[in-house]
């Protein structure tokens with residue numbers, strides 16, 4: 266399942282990407298957002314009622330929640346999503362591209378020294394070049410996921 270999110274949902278888009286979902290975040294023209302969602306078969310997730318009502322031919326989820334955590338919970342419930350641990354951190358948080366695993370040697374000099382010394386797993390975005398490592402975020406993430414699923 267792929268998603269398209271509108272302007273107020275930047276944090277939610279990031280969360281969905283952390284979970285490994287393909288989440289297009291679009292801050293531009295609303296018509297273009299609808300067009301891309303249709304062309305790419307994306308579920309539209311929006312906080313803009315006008316947009317939800319004008320999205321003919323699209324599967325739409327309209328959110329009223331303001332808190333990204335509750336938004337995520339609502340999306341997972343409404344669409345029956347599961348956080349599969351194998352897919353967590355498989356996608357670039359900045360641009361949504363699937364990441365490629367790289368060896369520590371390949372990122373030496375690009376990441377802070379303490380990160381290079383303490384981390385074993387790195388991945389790089391083939392599109393924007395950003396390097397990611399699970400680090401301390403990873404544990405916090407997993408805790409949050411357990412909370413989401415253990416409701």
Ligand SMILES: [Zn+2]
Nearest residue numbers: 357360390393
């Ligand atoms: Zn990227």
